[in-house]
Amino acid sequence: MNKTVYAIILLLLLLVGISSFVYGLFMIWQPLAYMIGGLFLIILSTILNQAYDNTSERGEK
Secondary structure, three states, X not given: OOHHHHHHHXXXXXXXXXXXXXXXXXXXXXXXXXHXXXXXXXXXXXXXXXXXXXXXXXXXX
């Protein structure tokens, strides 16, 4: 077998294996990802709310 064909087959097997592994982790951890994502959005909205300067709308300096 040619080295190039062998290398391509190995790369394809590696990519299929990695994608299968990642997809399996996604199926297992999907609910956890939603919980972590939700907490991240809650924390981000809280930080943005605290960082917002609401005194500029009232004309105060």
